[in-house]
Amino acid sequence: MPFGIPPSGGPLSRTRTRLSASSLTRYLRCQKSYFLGNKLGLSSPKSIPQILGITLEDALCSILMRRPVSINSLDELKDWCFGLADIEANQCYLNSKEKWESAAWRRESEFWEDVSIDELSRKIRNGLELFLEEVESCYLANGGPYLKEYRQQSMPHSIPSPAWGDEPMFPIPDKVRNFGLRTWAEDEPMVWEGENDPVTWMEAWEIARPWVKDPRVHQPQRLFHPDGWAAGELDLVLRWDGNVRLIDIKSGNPSSKFASSLQHQLNFYAWLWYETHDKQQVDGIEGWYLDGPERIYFEVPDSDKIKQLTVEYKSIHRKMLELGEGPVKFPDFYPKPCTFAAGCFWCTFGEKNIA
Template identity: 30%
Template sequence: MPVLDPPSEDPVGPYSRLSHTQADMHRRCPKMWYQRYVLGLLGGSPPLFAMGHAVEGALNRVMRDSPVLVTHDATSETFDSPLEEVDISGTGNLVIRPSTQSNASWPGLNLATLDVSEWPRERLEITTWAKARARIHFEREWSHAKEEWLEDPNRVGDWDSFEEKRKEEACQMVFAGIEFHLDEVENCMKENGGPSFNDWRAGKNRPKWPSPDGFPYTHTIAHPCAESSGDITLVEAWEVARPWFCDPDAGLFALAAIHPDGWLQGEYDLVYRWTGSPRIHDVKASVGTSDFSFGYPEQLATYAYLWWSTHNKQELVTELEIWYLGVPVRKKIHLPDEKSLLRLENRLKPLHKKLKMSEHNPENEYPGTPAPVRTFAPGGVLTDSTPLTGMARCGSCEYQLVCSDSPLKEELAKGGATRFSPTSEAKVNCIPIGNIDPFVTIRGTVREPNMVKQWPTFEKEYLEFFIDLGPSEWLAVVIKQENPKIPFGFEHGATVRIRNGIIASGWKKNLGAHKRLDVSASGTIELAPTSSEDDATFAKLIPEEYNIQAQVYNFNHQDGKWAVKLIDDTGSASFQVWGGEEKSRAVLEGYNPERGDEVVLVGAQAKDQYGKIVLQARVTKTFATRLRPKP
């Protein structure tokens, strides 16, 4: 099966799986992986990235179409799949997939079959039909790619100039993919449909995960073009040879194959199955001359391992191939045997444990030791040129200006006093990001513990209680953890110590303004019969506000949240504004930050978010955090 959902008792979770993308980035440079996945620094998104999605999406839509149901000039939406939301892990991790509902409206069931005289009978005819479909699908995919790129706050480059130079080239890549697929169709005809052809003609033994063809997953009726006997026809071969691919209407990473133990995942481009055994082909919208070509054979080997491991280690892939559509050329990749797959497993599993399962990822464990940069000719052919060693890879790395190990690193701010307004010489004192430490340790007596539904949705329920530090000295405590580790003996009247909480300002109608201790992912609770020098006094428990001067590295906006990643010479931190446009306007005062801007942030509060410190805006009737360009 090309798709396998996580096990019901998922020991890893959706955000802690390893992928080839991460493993290969770590191979290229451990520090590069650290910058991306530990610090969360996102590189820019050039139009080239969007082009790849448009090419693959258009190619898949053509392969999904049927030449006996879809005319050459039909709209792109004619053969769209009905969709549904699926919780694949039982944890609320919803993905969008083709529908499995019995009442779903599938186009293959609703469209009238074209007259037999309109069915293509030879390669030139079906090529003409497929390329006409490609033009229509490509315009849709290109427009969608452009819209997504324009909405991406991390976009870099100029779409119009890119489109003028590369749009037709991208469409020609789709045509190249069509020709490669038609080679498969012709091979299928030569083999008279392969070992499952008679079952297909009878509408029997449809796979659990069928190739996207416009019909329901559980369809048991013969295809409209299926003949009752005789040699296979061209249109039958088109239907039979169709590979499995991610349905172009499905959501991102909705159709992944996940290792039975949950630690590895991948999403195949094309899986041909008509020969009776799986053959995996990967589509590249490129000519293959970049250094990425060095990692592609291992990507295909990882897919071969994933297929093997998701089939009880009983079924091996029989062919691996890369389609370099920009040349165009099909490149065969060495096929690993079982011993090779086990060696790959023995290398990737410890890497997963290190990268994804460690509680902490100290920077010194991810040195800036780049792999050599190799040169490739078109088609991913390794040349005889001597690899560039040392720090040569830094020249093309998106972190070259901020990485502490890069010889190209620029000087960044280190805190200190700086002007905040272009109209005033007054300065604010800024703290280096790496010195921000909002955590406190307190000891006191528990009072009135209770589970309380949380404002504003009142869906989550957290443990809340008061803690008395002395006469008239108390804090309201909120344990913002789903399953907090509460020590035995915790109850009203118990003396406890809370570590790594953050002091905030609270307000409730029955309490008025008060001090609150937020205890999130980093926080712990323990019984504390004796005091410690770590215990803070009540007088020192004051909500902190932070000023920093930094560079805007990237944006992380989400629904209801405006967010930016800031970086200085000592570290990085996310700054976020919740509450929609009204709140973000108050913070930005008309300023529209861009990547690379030098900024000054004044009056931010620190939060513990999933074990990482983030900075958050505070906006009230009398005060607002401010983010401004550095004068």
């Protein structure tokens, strides 16, 4: 399952005491940045790439949740979803601009005039190119191992991949007010072929569609460690071929200064999946860079590596807790500044002001 129920406090409870992929990678990049940001609550100025990284992912996932109609070839499928990319890029531009202009503190070296709708559309199309590789593989595999189940209206996964044409799945539906009175699904029904018919391109898209965070679900869609001390929110989970692959979407490219954090992030997700799925190892972990398009593959942690990561994560989590929860005082041994770590504003800020 790509998400679960918190072990305590209900699905809407949030706590900064849990170890997450973002807190882990920030801590590994710069402990001073982690302390100032996560413990003291000092915000750094907003950056345009930071905003676009979120809105571009939302735009891509919105298209993945769509259902194509009357498609008979890969070229037609590409034309259809690329047309949606242009529409989503325009909305992405408007949403991102609003977030940028409403930010109380922005990076002085960045200007919204440098953002291009065409560039946003290009990146969304690049993400679709990567997904279309999955769709084509699914088509060539005649739908993969789950085609028969889908055609019999029997879902092979306890948590299906969300689609605009289906009702969303909430971690705890009892907490959703007036669920039955709301209209959740758009008019995008799925029509399956007969039992012995070859797979269609529309079916291949439907089957290959990954699990993504459903924007209609207001509850956290996370995996929670059984002991409650770690949690993580996945980007994409591919399952169409009988394997489980975890994908993290990046709006930049592998030469980004943040690229070194990707393996730490994916290792954390693979470890968390193992801990929350009865010791099941995932079959693949990948980064999808929208500026390419480019896939980056990483070696999946084996059982020995998982044990090593457990020890490492518990140690880091313990050190985080030792810094205190809520309002805290500066520690006696203040973390040393980093050497221009990715995303670290405060170390550079301090050096500039000292100089």
